[in-house]
Amino acid sequence: MDALVPGGVLAFDAGNSKTDVALVAADGTVLGTARGGGFEPQKLGPEAAVDGLALLVHAAAAQAGLRVGEAPLVQQLSACLANADLPVEVEELTSVFERRGWAESVYVTNDTFALLRSGVDEPRGVAVVCGAGINCSGMLPDGRTARFTALGTLTGDWGGGAQLAEEAFWSASRAEDGRGPATALLTALPLHYGKPSLSAVIEALHFGELSAEQQLEAAPVLFQVAAAGDAVALGIIQHQAEEIVAMAVSALRRLDLLGERVTVVLGGGVLTAGHSVLLDRVTRLLSEYAPKAVPRVVDVPPVVGAALLGLDHTAAGSAAQERLRAAFAPPPAA
Numbered sequence: 001m002d003a004l005v006p007g008g009v010l011a012f013d014a015g016n017s018k019t020d021v022a023l024v025a026a027d028g029t030v031l032g033t034a035r036g037g038g039f040e041p042q043k044l045g046p047e048a049a050v051d052g053l054a055l056l057v058h059a060a061a062a063q064a065g066l067r068v069g070e071a072p073l074v075q076q077l078s079a080c081l082a083n084a085d086l087p088v089e090v091e092e093l094t095s096v097f098e099r100r101g102w103a104e105s106v107y108v109t110n111d112t113f114a115l116l117r118s119g120v121d122e123p124r125g126v127a128v129v130c131g132a133g134i135n136c137s138g139m140l141p142d143g144r145t146a147r148f149t150a151l152g153t154l155t156g157d158w159g160g161g162a163q164l165a166e167e168a169f170w171s172a173s174r175a176e177d178g179r180g181p182a183t184a185l186l187t188a189l190p191l192h193y194g195k196p197s198l199s200a201v202i203e204a205l206h207f208g209e210l211s212a213e214q215q216l217e218a219a220p221v222l223f224q225v226a227a228a229g230d231a232v233a234l235g236i237i238q239h240q241a242e243e244i245v246a247m248a249v250s251a252l253r254r255l256d257l258l259g260e261r262v263t264v265v266l267g268g269g270v271l272t273a274g275h276s277v278l279l280d281r282v283t284r285l286l287s288e289y290a291p292k293a294v295p296r297v298v299d300v301p302p303v304v305g306a307a308l309l310g311l312d313h314t315a316a317g318s319a320a321q322e323r324l325r326a327a328f329a330p331p332p333a334a
Contacts, residue, residue: 004104005066005074006026008026008073008075008076009022009024009310009313010022010023010074010076011078011079011303011309011310012079012306013301013303014053014079016038016082016131016132016133017038018035018036018037019056020302021033021035023073024307024324026075026314028316028319028322028323028324029323031060031063032061032063032066033063033303034055034060034063035056036052038082040082040083041084041089046092046096050093050096050100054100057102071101072103073103075105076103076107076311077103077106078107078310078313079306080113080302080305080306082111084108084109084111090108090110094106094107110137112135112136112137113127113139113309114302114304115127115137115267115268115302115305116139116265117304117305117312118267118300118301118302118305118306119267119305120263123139123140124140125138125263126251126252126255126262126293127264128267129267130160130244130267130268131268131270132161132162132216132268132269133162134268135157136148136248137251138251138254138257139255146250147251158239159243160268160270161216161219164218165217165222166218167236168185168221168233169189169218171183171233172185172186173202175232176198180232182232183230183231184225184230185221185225185233189201189218192217192218193210219270222236222237223237227277237281241285242285244266245282245285245286245290248264248290248293249290252264258292259292261294262293263295264294265297266282266296266297283295301328303328308321311324
């Protein structure tokens with residue numbers, strides 16, 4: 001059947017590498033979910049990128065016994081999207097979603113806000129995502145937000161898995177030819193890639209024998225070498241920690257939250273991988289520059305935050321939020 005889910009939410013957490021969709025009832029019950037590939041409107045164009053989400057919408061609706069038709073499926077669409085960085089991008093993507101007719105009302109924002117809302121009980125706090133790249137956002141219940149353009153080095157960003165991988169190769173190369181200090185990365189990287197030398201690894205990357213995706217594997221190697229006490233690797237990790245905290249403190253300051261007890265949500269693959277060598281430094285620096293801030297590594301998928309933002313727009317109560325969180329809660333430890 002096709003029918004409006006009264007008070008329902010269609011939530012999207014669309015990142016560079018994957019997209020999660022959740023169809024949620026007004027009381028927080030999860031009716032259907034789906035997962036697909038990355039969301040890249042900057043490459044495909046907004047129309048084609050949103051077209052790529054249609055199959056996921058149909059799959060989530062089918063789980064709920066619903067059919068996507070001409071009538072809206074839900075009251076509220078909440079789309080938290082990677083590459084929705086500039087106001088003009090948000091406006092254009094909002095128009096595209098509105099034309100799809102999946103919901104009576106559409107809310108589009110950057111995917112960092114999904115991470116933030118997933119880690120707080122009310123729309124108040126700051127989040128830093130450190131995955132392939134790095135970004136940060138903050139919000140208050142009155143609607144004020146703080147965010148960063150986050151277009152890479154052009155906009156002052158430093159860090160994330162891709163840059164950490166580059167830094168690992170940069171430091172190892174300089175150690176190999178004498179321009180930089182010695183580092184265990186010089187031997188750890190060839191060992192990881194099964195090559196006799198760093199030069200052989202770089203040659204394999206240059207000629208495409210190793211893919212760009214495989215180059216990213218240098219980031220976990222960096223953390224392994226840092227955990228063993230390598231000074232060069234530890235210096236890179238320290239820089240990453242400083243950048244994470246600099247973003248968080250900037251957002252807190254802009255929202256007048258530096259002097260208040262507030263959650264700083266930490267997410268993205270680099271921060272959720274459990275690297276104590278990074279998390280310990282982030283915690284220490286945060287306690288120095290924002291003593292009342294409470295760091296929290298998120299424990300539910302960000303699509304929960306996207307759905308919670310949708311429920312915020314429908315004025316759903318705390319019971320609905322708790323039911324939604326419970327549906328995605330990690331299983332208890334054995």
